Amino acid sequence: MPNRLAEATSPYLQQHRDNPVDWWEWSPEALETARTLDRPILLSVGYAACHWCHVMAHESFEDAATAAYMNDHFVNIKVDREERPDIDAVYMQATQAMTGHGGWPMTCVLTPEGEPFFAGTYFPPEPRQGAPAFSQVLQALADAWENRRDEVLTVSQDVLNHLKDTAGPTGGPLGTDQLDEAVATLAGSYDQDAGGFGASPKFPPSMVLEFLLRNAARTGSQQAMDMVAGTCEAMARGGMYDQLTGGFARYSVDRYWRVPHFEKMLYDNALLLRVYLHWWRASGSPLAERVVRETGRFLLDELRTPEGGFASALDADSDGHEGTFYVFNPNQLMRTLGAADGAWAAQLLSVTGPGTFERGFSTLQLLQDPDDDARWQDVRARLVAARAERTRPARDDKVVASWNGMAISALAEAGVLLDEPDFTAAAVTAAELIHDVHLADGFRRTSRDGVAGTNAAVLEDHGAVAEAFLAVLGVNGDAVWLDRARLVLDRVVEHFADPAGGFFDTADDAETLVVRPQDASDNAYPSGTSAAMHALIALAAITGDHRYREAAESGIAAASSIATQLPRFAGWTLAAAEALVAGPLEVAVVGAPEQRTELHRGALSLTSPGAVVVAGEPGLAIPLFDQRDLVDGDAAAYVCRGFVCQRPVTTVTDLQAAARS
Structure with missing residues (x-):
């Protein structure tokens, strides 16, 4: 029999509807059941395109014996981190505090009051490489709850105190000296040979690149432009970029952007489309222009939903293996293209006998421009047709407000700059969907099939959507979008502001968790604070209302210590600060x-x-x-x-x- 997740709107939760685990969604009823039964809560957090979430589901949550033990000793709650970033933020902070690292799937065990006393990420079904089996973890936790309750409660209180004692907003304005010092700090971790920052795995540093472009525009810094050009070219030519139909994968597992983790996320592609557009604007790079057009087309062709929004992600896996849809071996190229074109394509796309990926397969790289563009376009079309016969990765078709906001802003601007009216039209349609569906009754974070979900929008949704509404105003000159953006940002100022400075990630009238999340650092996409800054700066520029600029300045001050100490995690804040230094125009x-x-x-x-x-x-x-x-x-x-x-x-x-x- 399907469990409670059969009624969920989240595609990720739906993936677990037939597990023998008696899953709950996060709800007051689930917590009350834990109190009534006097059981700990096993909280499992992931998302639909997460490869290791699928692995743990197959190994453990689909196993009858493991599920039976979970059902007998825990109240089991499954959360889609993309629907509930507030829950994810609280328990990820706990996981990082207890283990020193984080990731998904995230596994936390809580008291019935929601206080964490154990945390981890992926657990294998058998002991492996020093990690205990998931069944061993469950048995130890159940025993501790039954026989060492005082120790468990002491740990949970210590963790909760740590979460509450985390330092709040500190710092001051970011002036030109601090912005230039951030460039120097970034240069210290820049990979001169392969582009990007730090060691592998490498994630696309979209927000940092936007900051560097803005800094170079103000200062003329060749160093900043070189870091942008080196990183953008390396990402676009490597296996992380889909050389056949455009669009970027989540990250590269290696230093050279050769082998990706294959899921394609809306937020990555929206942010990167904007970065490549601005790199093209600053440099005239033909590669940048090509990537913008291809990535915009990818958004429209592969992520647009029937209602006009943009789906969250494409999965990494198909046919039981990661990357199967995207990789080739030499024999496949020969069969598809013939001997001559197959050999030419293998050399052009770095497809080798041993393979650059797994099982003798290679990712497709385009390390140099083809010497015969007409031949390349013909080969490319035939490879796209051959790939279309494969099993396509699953699509997480829920519409997330903030990620759609990022896509709307990027497509609206790209449509005008590159004379792609389809891009602009798609941006306006998506903005109308967000307004008509997500804002119809309060502000909801997600929708699916044109129906709003039940989860309240968080700060990042307000910031990214307000900026998107102002981007639509900018391209179509319809004043209604100003009214809509102002309504969203007035709520930010009134319900998200921290009296000590900056913003909380949830509103003061949202569901109360064990702590109220507040994190100004950028990660895979802009923090709620930095997303709000950009929208507030734009609204102040359009209205002349200094109240919005002051709110943006408060956000920048609250995030300035992160920006000066760890600029790789504050690119969007630094970009906002560059706008304030410039005026903005x-x-x-x-x-x-x-x-x-x-x-x-x-x-x-x-x-x-x-x-x-x-x-x-x-x-x-x-x-x-x-x-x-x-x-x-x-x-x-x-x-x-x-x-x-x-x-x-x-x-x-x-x-x-x-x-x-």
Whole structure:
């Protein structure tokens, strides 16, 4: 019989609906059941595209004997970390405190009050490499709960005290000296040979790259641009990028971006699309332009849902193995392409006999541009067709508000800059979905099949969605998007602000957990604090309301110690600080759509950090457009800082000059 997860909306929870484990979703009823039965809670946290989550499910949660023991001794709760990042944040902090590391699947054992006293990640079914078997862990924990309860409660109280005593926001503004020092710190961990920062595994440093681009625009730093170019080129040419249809995998397990962990996440591709767009804007790199077009097309072709939003992820596995959909061996190339083209493609794509991945297969790399582009396009089309016959990875089709916000912002801008109207149209449609479904009754983090979930949006959702609404305002000049963004950010200021400075990750009227999560560090995607900063800065630039700028400054001050000490985990905060140092620039492009296209594209081409651009008809009912009109009947651009504007210009050349002055 299916367990309680049969009614869940989360695809990850649905994956566990037929486990013999008597799973609960996180709920007051589950905690009350633990209290009534006087049992500890076994909390298992993961996500649909997580490879090792699948492994542990097959090995342990599908095993009848293991499940029976779990059912007899624990109240078992399964959580999708993408639906409940607040729960994930609290117990990941506990896991890191108790073990020194974290990851997914995350396994925590809690008192019936939700207080953690044991934590870990993946546990094998048999003892392996020094790790105990999952069954051994369960038996030891059940015995401790029954026979050493005082010790368990002491541990849980110690852990809870540690979580509550974690230092709150500290620091001050980030000025030019601190921003330049952050570049120097990043240079110290930059991999000169392979790009990226630190050792393997390597994750795409999207937010750090955006900061470096902004710093280079302000300072002219060749060092910052070299780090961007080296990293972006290495990622785009390696196996982490899908050389056939575009889109980036989650991370590289090796230093050279050769072998990825194959799941494709919406947030990675949204953030990277934006970075490559801005790298192209700054450098004119043909590789950057190609990656933007291909990645944008990947979002539209493979992640867009029937309702117009963007799905969360594509799985890493198919046919029981990771990466099966994406890898090739020489024999497959020969069968698909023939001997001559197969040999040519094998050399071009680094497909070898021994293989660069597993079981004699190779990831596809494009370390050099093809010497015959027409031949490459033909080969590529035939490989795409051959791959289409394989079992496709599963898609997690839930729509996450914050990740869709990131995609909307990137696609809206890319659509104008690269004359890809499909991108802009898709951004507007997705924004309408977020507004109509996620914001219809409060603000919900997720939806699926056009139906909102039950979980409240967290700070990152508010920040990324508000920035997306302002990006849509910027490209279509419809004032309703300003009202929608302001509504979201007013809630941030009123319900998420920490009186000591900065923001909490959950609202003051959200579900109460054992601690209220608050983490200003960026990880796989921007923290709630840094996401809110970017939106607040843009809203202040459009409205002239200094209250929003002050809120952004409070967030930056709260995150400044992380930014100065660990800039790799504060790229989005540093990028926001660069925007404040630059003003940011405010550009109003006034004219009918057919009039303003060239000026609009010219304004979005400006590299001034965090420049806020709005294009619209004369009389657009937003403060930035007050008394901004055509010039002798022609479209005009008004370049301003702090709502103090220069004389309007009507050519891109004059616009660029005005931005430099």
